[in-house]
Amino acid sequence: MSKIKSVRTRVWNWKGKTVPPTGNFCANASDALYDRGDAMHSFRFHQWLTCEIETEDGTIGIGNAALAPNLVKAAIDEYYAPMVIGEDPFDYAYLWEKMYRRTHAWGRKGIGMTAISAVDIAIWDLMGKLTGKPVFKLLGGRTKEKIPVYYSKLYAASVEEMQAEAEEAMKNGYQGYKTRFGYGPKDGMKGMRENLKRVEAVREVVGYDVDLMLECYMGWNLDYTKRMLPKLEKYEPRWLEEPVIADDIHGYAELNKGPIPISGGEHEFSLMGFRQLLDAKAVSVIQYDTNRVGGITAAQKINALAEAHQVPVIPHAGQMHNYHLTMANVNCPISEYFPVFDVEVGNELFYYIFEGDPDAVDGFLDLDDNKPGLGIEISDKYISEFEVTE
Numbered sequence: 001m002s003k004i005k006s007v008r009t010r011v012w013n014w015k016g017k018t019v020p021p022t023g024n025f026c027a028n029a030s031d032a033l034y035d036r037g038d039a040m041h042s043f044r045f046h047q048w049l050t051c052e053i054e055t056e057d058g059t060i061g062i063g064n065a066a067l068a069p070n071l072v073k074a075a076i077d078e079y080y081a082p083m084v085i086g087e088d089p090f091d092y093a094y095l096w097e098k099m100y101r102r103t104h105a106w107g108r109k110g111i112g113m114t115a116i117s118a119v120d121i122a123i124w125d126l127m128g129k130l131t132g133k134p135v136f137k138l139l140g141g142r143t144k145e146k147i148p149v150y151y152s153k154l155y156a157a158s159v160e161e162m163q164a165e166a167e168e169a170m171k172n173g174y175q176g177y178k179t180r181f182g183y184g185p186k187d188g189m190k191g192m193r194e195n196l197k198r199v200e201a202v203r204e205v206v207g208y209d210v211d212l213m214l215e216c217y218m219g220w221n222l223d224y225t226k227r228m229l230p231k232l233e234k235y236e237p238r239w240l241e242e243p244v245i246a247d248d249i250h251g252y253a254e255l256n257k258g259p260i261p262i263s264g265g266e267h268e269f270s271l272m273g274f275r276q277l278l279d280a281k282a283v284s285v286i287q288y289d290t291n292r293v294g295g296i297t298a299a300q301k302i303n304a305l306a307e308a309h310q311v312p313v314i315p316h317a318g319q320m321h322n323y324h325l326t327m328a329n330v331n332c333p334i335s336e337y338f339p340v341f342d343v344e345v346g347n348e349l350f351y352y353i354f355e356g357d358p359d360a361v362d363g364f365l366d367l368d369d370n371k372p373g374l375g376i377e378i379s380d381k382y383i384s385e386f387e388v389t390e
């Protein structure tokens with residue numbers, strides 16, 4: 001069997017045109033500070049990391065990560081790459097444990113686990129390419145004819161702008177729509193009314209025959225969310241996402257006792273992290289992101305645990321690593337889908353780095369049974385718009 005020969009990491013810094021977010025674009029955790037600055041300042045990211053793992057026979061597996069790419073790159077280069085070089089990629093579970101246990105003191109969450117994720121995703125892509133099978137086949141195969149997706153954008157703007165965006169998105173017949181709140185605790189009653197006005201306006205356009213998801217991006221707190229929940233109930237949201245910061249498991253658990261399902265997990269890590277969320281009944285929908293949570297190896301374990309608890313898993317973000325898991329798991333009913341768009345928050349950046357991500361057609365997307373691995377390649381189409389560091 002071909003052994004791992006090299007690990008190449010690159011950070012892609014977007015230098016092209018960006019759309020500056022305006023006004024109360026999206027509530028976020030920094031809103032609690034006295035210097036709020038521009039709405040998404042601390043959460044906008046215009047960088048991405050790619051991790052290419054090559055075996056002796058020249059096959060290359062591609063992984064990626066979007067959190068703090070410069071730090072994740074250093075962690076891989078210095079710690080994780082030497083642990084996998086010379087190893088057999090099919091020993092993926094052993095390699096995962098090796099990376100996890102040898103850096104446990106600092107790597108079990110955050111930067112370390114994000115780096116493990118990027119390496120693990122590349123290893124799965126490699127296994128697919130070496131066996132000539134798509135990753136979802138290695139994970140157990142197709143559980144759906146196509147993957148239903150929900151449209152994820154609708155950042156807070158004027159009512160008219162949001163309604164126009166929803167109307168435009170409706171043309172593609174999505175299975176659901178997710179909108180972001182622009183106001184939080186510091187905006188008081190007036191901000192509450194602004195939030196509610198926008199939910200009502202979006203519901204007015206999309207109607208009540210499709211799901212509507214509401215995103216707080218950790219910009220609220222327990223008290224504020226408790227006040228908002230009864231006011232939101234009549235709009236029948238599918239879920240309320242990340243109302244409080246990721247560490248406040250007790251807050252999630254308290255809110256999740258109410259009539260609106262609470263979702264979260266895109267800022268949680270590993271099987272053990274999700275065991276804590278499930279034990280506390282903190283979330284009704286799990287939203288890990290495969291390129292943070294510990295890669296496909298960890299995600300698949302969380303899927304099993306979540307299935308036993310009958311809590312659906314709907315991974316954060318589009319992207320192939322999430323789609324393959326969704327395709328192979330009956331407990332993953334739908335995928336998040338970021339529409340192809342000019343670079344704004346940074347969620348869109350992967351469309352400019354990779355080729356092969358499927359477009360949603362009439363609210364569904366499909367994976368190719370005959371494309372080995374994840375089905376993406378690094379593209380040079382927009383390379384002149386990036387500054388790439390190795």
Ligand SMILES: [Mg+2]
Nearest residue numbers: 215241242266
């Ligand atoms: Mg989210």
